[in-house]
């Protein structure tokens with residue numbers, strides 16, 4: 350599989366993930382095994398999708414099914430369920446509960462998005478009105494909280510350790526979000542702080558997904574540890590790529606408004622790197638960032654984006670992203686050369702391709 354194929358599979362929100370297998374370097378060509386893997390992943394992703402949509406709407410009072418089913422119906426890459434299924438591939442993948450674990454991982458993600466859209470006062474997600482726009486903040490927060498409660502209920506019926514993992518991940522997500530909102534304390538290094546926030550906000554859920562799949566399928570501890578390390582590293586790379594894309598010259602790659610985070614005053618990695626840059630060539634950008642979006646009389650936004658396009662900060666952020674991807678690929682080394690390992694490797698290419 351090429352990075353492009355994986356990109357297309359992930360970009361098509363509810364697509365089945367066909368063609369994600371790639372031969373792992375050094376392994377023999379196993380076309381039959383890969384074809385079976387593709388078909389199995391397609392079938393399982395389709396069944397997870399059905400279960401997800403049904404679970405989200407399965408509220409005690411059906412009047413609220415549209416609210417609790419809203420974000421799931423809006424689509425998404427379904428990256429977390431995919432990671433659960435890939436994690437399970439390294440052990441007894443057909444064990445009961447693997448697909449429920451995939452649904453549970455997506456539910457934590459969706460719950461956090463209901464809350465995130467309230468925090469960000471976002472009006473749209475995946476091109477549709479957010480729950481807060483449609484039902485108001487109070488209903489949206491409660492809808493998201495119900496999904497989180499539902500996840501805990503599901504995790505309680507899964508492998509030993511799944512419930513604790515679910516709680517620990519929600520804990521890391523909320524702490525990451527709180528730390529982002531609060532900002533670093535005096536004396537804390539902003540870039541180190543950024544990586545801590547990102548580990549909580551983004552990486553925790555990706556590593557949880559792989560771990561849930563592996564645990565549910567009964568994988569040995571060394572396999573679980575390798576997958577967790579992979580998830581932690583690719584999670585940070587993912588967020589860094591998102592930060593870089595926010596400053597990209599075109600909106601095509603994300604479908605999101607260019608410079609949206611920048612205008613919102615988010616201290617993304619390129620912004621932090623530009624603020625730390627002592628090179629005189631970065632002085633204008635630094636001065637504009639320090640002045641902030643409030644000083645927008647002379648098209649602050651456009652000027653900052655133009656300076657970023659030629660900046661060392663974006664280049665450096667790209668290098669740091671590649672370092673994380675390298676660490677993620679390295680983490681896969683102890684795993685057997687199965688098609689699932691090829692897919693995880695290809696996911697690193699996918700992240701890199703997004704900003705290329």
Ligand code: FPP
Nearest residue numbers: 460461464465469497519522523526550551
């Ligand atoms: C998207 O961020 C949001 C997150 C990665 C997580 C947000 C976490 C919370 C709001 C804590 C609540 C958690 C639970 C489990 C209920 P973004 O705003 O950078 O991305 P976006 O552009 O997709 O909105």
Ligand code: MG
Nearest residue numbers: 465466469471
């Ligand atoms: Mg947001």
